[in-house]
Amino acid sequence: LTSGLESAWNKLKGEEVLTKENIAEPMRDIRRALLEADVSLPVVRRFVQSVGDQAVGVGLIRGVKPDQQLVKIVRDELVKLMGGEVSELVFAKSGPTVILLAGLQGVGKTTICAKLANYLKKQGKSCMLVAGDVYRPAAIDQLVILGEQVGVSVYTEGTDVKPSEIARKGLEEAKKKNIDVVIVDTAGRLQIDKAMMDELKDVKRVLNPTEVLLVVDAMTGQEAGVFYVNLELCDESIIKEIGKPIALVTTFNLEIGITGAILTKLDGDSRGGAALSVKEISGKPIKLVGRGERMEDLEPFYPDRMAGRILGMGDVLSLVEKAQEVMQQEDAEDLQKKIMGANFDFNDFLKQTRAVAKMGSMTRVLGMIPGMTKVTPAQIREAEKSLKIMEGMIEAMTPEEREKPELLAESPQRRKRVAQASGKTEQQVSQLVAQLFQMRVRMKNLMGAMEGGSIPSMSN
Numbered sequence: 001l002t003s004g005l006e007s008a009w010n011k012l013k014g015e016e017v018l019t020k021e022n023i024a025e026p027m028r029d030i031r032r033a034l035l036e037a038d039v040s041l042p043v044v045r046r047f048v049q050s051v052g053d054q055a056v057g058v059g060l061i062r063g064v065k066p067d068q069q070l071v072k073i074v075r076d077e078l079v080k081l082m083g084g085e086v087s088e089l090v091f092a093k094s095g096p097t098v099i100l101l102a103g104l105q106g107v108g109k110t111t112i113c114a115k116l117a118n119y120l121k122k123q124g125k126s127c128m129l130v131a132g133d134v135y136r137p138a139a140i141d142q143l144v145i146l147g148e149q150v151g152v153s154v155y156t157e158g159t160d161v162k163p164s165e166i167a168r169k170g171l172e173e174a175k176k177k178n179i180d181v182v183i184v185d186t187a188g189r190l191q192i193d194k195a196m197m198d199e200l201k202d203v204k205r206v207l208n209p210t211e212v213l214l215v216v217d218a219m220t221g222q223e224a225g226v227f228y229v230n231l232e233l234c235d236e237s238i239i240k241e242i243g244k245p246i247a248l249v250t251t252f253n254l255e256i257g258i259t260g261a262i263l264t265k266l267d268g269d270s271r272g273g274a275a276l277s278v279k280e281i282s283g284k285p286i287k288l289v290g291r292g293e294r295m296e297d298l299e300p301f302y303p304d305r306m307a308g309r310i311l312g313m314g315d316v317l318s319l320v321e322k323a324q325e326v327m328q329q330e331d332a333e334d335l336q337k338k339i340m341g342a343n344f345d346f347n348d349f350l351k352q353t354r355a356v357a358k359m360g361s362m363t364r365v366l367g368m369i370p371g372m373t374k375v376t377p378a379q380i381r382e383a384e385k386s387l388k389i390m391e392g393m394i395e396a397m398t399p400e401e402r403e404k405p406e407l408l409a410e411s412p413q414r415r416k417r418v419a420q421a422s423g424k425t426e427q428q429v430s431q432l433v434a435q436l437f438q439m440r441v442r443m444k445n446l447m448g449a450m451e452g453g454s455i456p457s458m459s460n
């Protein structure tokens, strides 16, 4: 999407007023870019129409270039399309808040259960998970394991108990225990069918949930789940006939009544087209996004940031926030002081490495930096591998060696020991030590230059 839109902007440079004629080509690029990003066709049509209507005649405002104004119109329209503001989760005024998760198989419902509990726990809420997917014993085990991982209790019954019965008992238990939020996992199918809808309806009736969130996999895109279908056509026979989850959002919304959606797997290659379609089609906002397999990889959905990302500005804000959360403030300051003092040692090295790893997959971090979106999966795997290797070697060092890398620089015997203990070659250890000293020098130069007012280019 990014490169398509970039070329659209370039075509507009130097124009003074936006006219039907001079926006025709950039608008075609925008249309194509959106379709490539898996935005559903009706949404693209409406979007292009709406942006076009607003754009014509623009350009007379002094001091602002027409192309910049088209950028603004496109951006604002994208934000609007995705719901405008952040949509917060709704909590019940009294008694437990009940969140029911629905969605097709494999979209990430069970993972979201635990992520959401983890997320709400951080906000001081007590949570309980209810295992409502009874078709595969493995699904129950998966939820129990994830619950343990985030320190939240999981209510389970045998696979012979009806999901609505499990839901009822689970809710009872939560009330008894004075739990704030009950999150109910449900079974998904590969495609929408009547049995799944009926079961969800039963579960919903029993629970009277505060939120019913449709979990949507950002990776599915157009091919597996077009998010639009003519409402009149949306009945069971049609869905059966098509044999695909073609009416995903609409159908869940009509049959079950959703209050919002969660977009998962945004860390993948998908360009987020689903985000554009969900709100437009269902009228319900995306509330949260999942961006990885870790329990921390859940965050509110920011329409403005998503628009920024689509337009190629990079999700810099998200990155900064995430980095702040990972590295406690104090830690970061401490590290900065060390860097300034050029005492950067292997402990700092390790801390940094782990912080990066904790921030999520490398894919995600790199994807958020403008201009770095085109990193190939192979490059990412390579980077991750070398991080692992470094970590292994640093772990094999003594505390003293970590603090005083000079010891390793001076002693081949020490390097040999580290190499043997970590299963790496002596050459690899030497390289790592050299790398640390190079980093010190660079940091020192950088700090000196910043004090002097200019930043040197950091070459390799």
Ligand code: GDP
Binding pocket: 103, 104, 105, 106, 107, 108, 109, 110, 111, 112, 188, 264, 265, 266, 267, 268, 290, 291, 292, 293, 297
């Ligand atoms: P369910 O069938 O809807 O319950 O889906 P699961 O929660 O079992 O997830 C299916 C697969 O997707 C699992 O392998 C998860 O680890 C993976 N998954 C879930 N959420 C994400 C995400 O945000 N990013 C990535 N990359 N993988 C995810």
Ligand code: MG
Binding pocket: 109, 110, 111, 133, 139, 185, 186
């Ligand atoms: Mg599941």
